[in-house]
Amino acid sequence: MSKTGQTISSQNDGADSTMTGIVSDIDEEPAGPMEVPQPKKNNSFWRYTLPAAFSSLGAIYGDLGTSPLYVLNSVKYPHQDPTERDIVCAVSVIFWVFTLIVIIKYVTIVLFFGPNNGEGGQVAIYAKIARHLKIGPKGVTIPGSPEKSDLELITRQDTVSSFVSGGSFMKSSGTWKQNPTVVKVVSFVVLTVCFLGCSLVISDGLLTPTTSVLSAIAGIQIAKPDFNNVLAVSEVVLLVLFVIQQFGSHRISFTFAPIITLWLIGLIVCGLYNIIKYEPGIFKAISPHFAIEILKAGGIDVFSGCMLAITGVEAMFADVGHFGRAPVQLALTCFVYPALMLCYFGQAAYIIHHPDALSNPFFYSIPGGTNSAPYWIMFVLATLSTIIASQALILGVFSILSQLINLDCFPNFTIVHVSSSYKGKVYLPMVNWMLMVGVLCTTAGFKNSNNVTAAYGLGITLDLCLTTFLLTVCFIFVYEFNIFVSVFFLLVFLPLEIIMVVSNLKKIEHGAWFPIMMAGICFSFLCFWRWARARKVDHEFSSRARIDNVFPSLRRAAQTVDLGRGRSPTRKDEEESTEESVAEWNENLIVNSKFGELPLKTYDGVAIIHCESSYQNLMSPNTVPELYQRVVSSFASLPRIVIFCSKRALSVPVVPEDERVLLGPTKIQGHYRCVLRYGFTEAMVIDKELMQHILRSVPGYVELNDSPHRDKMPVSVLHVFDKSVVKSHTYSSDPTRNVFKKARRWVRIFAIERIFSPITSIFNFHGQYLKIEDEAEEAQRKLFVGGVVRI
Structure with missing residues (x-):
């Protein structure tokens, strides 16, 4: 599942919702839906089916039963x-x-x-x-469909196997059922x-x-x-x-x-x-x-x-x-x-x-x-x-x-x-x-x-x-x-x-x-x-920026880094990648900023850019979210470590602590993709303990945090959230005198800006899942970057 609302666990069944742990041995969710554990077949009728049938009487059959x-x-x-x-x-x-x-x-x-x-x-x-x-x-991701390995998605360096642009059903045997026109009509109907x-x-x-x-x-x-x-x-x-x-x-x-x-x-x-x-x-x-x-x-x-x-x-x-x-x-x-x-x-x-x-x-x-x-x-x-x-x-x-x-x-x-x-x-x-x-x-x-x-x-x-x-x-x-x-x-x-x-x-x-x-x-x-x-998602897909457009000096594709079944990348892994695969920070990367091409300035620190959904984070290894481009092009500076973080709810009630976090490198040195995985009964929150696990799994964080010149000051961590306002196109460049077209445009603008945009803002829980108890610290750690999204 890729979208489950703000999913909250009820305490009624005593489900454990502690969220800690880093993946080390298990790197993927099985292909196909992960089934909720069921009673053993030998006694399933007496232990589950019969009690569940009795319980269903109290919830399902009242309507039929009172007719x-x-x-x-x-x-x-x-x-x-x-x-x-x-x-x-x-x-x-x-x-x-x-x-x-x-x-x-x-x-x-x-x-x-x-x-x-x-x-x-x-x-x-x-x-x-x-x-x-x-x-x-x-x-x-439609529930019940085989899902690609999260680790495969965050570490891949090619776009051929993109889970968004992958093989189509139309490539099957050429019967009338696979005809594009038939499929299009069926889709709409x-x-x-x-x-x-x-x-x-x-x-x-x-x-x-x-x-x-x-x-x-x-x-x-x-x-x-x-x-x-x-x-x-x-x-x-x-x-x-x-x-x-x-x-x-x-x-x-x-x-x-x-x-x-x-x-x-x-x-x-x-x-x-x-x-x-x-x-x-x-x-x-x-x-x-x-x-x-x-x-x-x-x-x-x-x-x-x-x-x-x-x-x-x-x-x-x-x-x-x-x-x-x-x-x-x-x-x-x-x-x-x-x-x-x-x-x-x-x-x-x-x-x-x-x-x-x-x-x-x-x-x-x-x-x-x-x-x-x-x-x-x-x-x-x-x-x-x-x-x-x-x-x-x-x-x-x-x-x-x-x-x-x-x-x-x-x-x-x-x-x-x-x-x-x-x-x-x-x-x-x-x-x-x-x-x-x-x-x-x-x-x-x-x-x-x-x-x-x-x-x-x-x-x-x-x-x-x-x-x-x-x-x-x-x-x-x-x-x-x-x-x-x-x-x-x-x-x-x-x-x-x-x-x-x-x-x-x-x-x-x-x-x-x-x-x-x-x-x-x-x-x-x-x-x-x-x-x-659909218009909003199309914008999110089309607005992603290619890495080489953000950093013109990054033209070569990075070599795939083997994380070894879910373990965090080691220094040996980094040394084994070719020197030409990524641009080193000391090369003074050039940024396409809003003020022209400028050298990128870096500082000791960590920026965690929170993506609204996993497909924004994982859709392509050659692109970065619009939010990232907006920050870089506006300030021409970045911390040494950047993490693109997204959350996913799985089809199991609780995710084991050691399988919570998946982390992999991108084509930009010091940049990582991270997927936080939760069970459907767990509250999707990021607390202090989970954050420490994420940071300590990043190569170079410990060395950066313990470096002598920092004088025992901890590395600053900044959480960046997108808080864009959705608006309709104004059609200022395409004026018309047609009354019907004017009316249609007015209705479109009204529906998007007075209905869709306010509801979207209310139910987008910007940063609420990141729990920081101290108010002053929360004000320093959270950064909301706004913008206007035209659909």
Whole structure:
């Protein structure tokens, strides 16, 4: 991974985050993703899979599990007063929609082929396609891809094997899949579809908590008709839900899991009771004949209500990174699926003999009637379960946005990894509070559950279609399935999902415009952010200066210095390099400064130039960052030791202390590239101890620090950070009278300078990861060099 936001370790799991040590023996991260250590296979089912499946109940299945609260009374029946045949046919549609979409499509196919590097959601499918076709965002290492050795990158002296300009996928066998035009079209389409799908899930994150909590709290009015504070109580419940997110999904889910277990057991009991007592023959609805019959009689409108039974399936896929594929599949097929089907069949059996209960079939069908002990037990469980239903969407949004941040497609929000067992267990504080405000406002706007369910479903069905399309593309380009197999998958599921989309279009006038509008806003922002970041990265690549342009006397390429499997360069290594390979400091290097060509002045000291990301540091051995050129050309002076430093997060929870730092020489004598490597649970900070390890690994530092003429004064170390301001081109050299072109330029300037630039400044943590306790020392050691970046 090359970009993980400001990654912070949670102390919940006791992960060691001490950051010391220099690499000595291990020089590279293995090719391919580094897997998080898993339990031994012999006992993995009992030690991990089963507990994880139980834990997943408390985080993933609340949404699917609480659908019985509002599905049957949301169905559009052929007759105004549904007949027994209508009820049987409706529950048949629910059974087959759930079975086909959730069990066959998602559990059997999507969860097997969709996840990337252990994480799920549409972003994961896009990342898998982008990695295979090499069409991902420029300068981003996509999780799951084989990574070059860090040591190889910091020590290489040629550009043929550049990890930015390396071999292309197009050089493979010349089939239509490798055609540049095809790849270009696929690149645009899959990224667009990915952004649209993510936007729909985020907008769904506003409606799901609202729907679930309002539906549960409304149960009070069944037993107490004079209760009028449903909205106020719902707002309080939602507020508490978002406040407890900071404790981490692993604690929340393990706390919620027993509640959902009891809830599902309650559904089984209620379902079996109603089936046995009222209509044992209700199982005839399993026959698809009844589903087809109601479609003939009432048209596809029946899908608009029945599909609410599967509203949590996309969130389930997005949440797979929190628990893993096997636990999710186990819990759903063996427990959640049977419990829900028995509940739906039981409600149908009850309604057949109590048609008046259709207004709220769940609460009316509870054994013992309203105001009985079973009623209040199920009400409490329903309320708690709806809170957990909201949890599933919240975790899904966290997972999706953390993946987008890693792909440089979203602002650099802080990511908190709350577990060392799974990299996908994350918490995003800023997103949590923003989502809380959005959900509370949405709940206040819709006021009751009937209004929400009337608007609910369109975004979810669109999401189902997008996942089907992305997975089909993945089958063709990544797994290289036979085209007929891929098209068969598409033709089996896409028509059904399109029908569900059409059936939900009538909901637009009843409020479905709201989630579509919110999805449109999110989609526009994601597209704008990726466009602006692409312009910014292009500038960073193009603005790097060639070494021989900065120092005209440095014309010869340096010889490769063998660091010997990660050890720091020794004096012997330096002596073995040819004298002509690098320019010696006593040659009085000439600098192309802003005041003309001047001799370079040097002084005893160390400058550590911090690069925003590793690709800025490692992209080419013949170039230096713009920040370095800006400093040198402005002052024509440098310390004797210069270190280009960058940070990288790996796919392991903790990096051993002796593998933290990698250091190698550049083509300029006294200049080094350094990569600091962290695990995903570790705080990416540089403290005093780590800094001393970095300095003592630099050849010549000890001698420079202990030289007699220094009179025991320590060598000064200066940390240089880039704090440039991003601005738009002003087009002053290209004036125009065209009104449309003027408007487009005004919008471009406004978006970059009023939206992109401020957000970038807020979430770029300039120098905050360098910990210097003394304020006076911090003021002396940190130097922020500004500038204007035009994109």
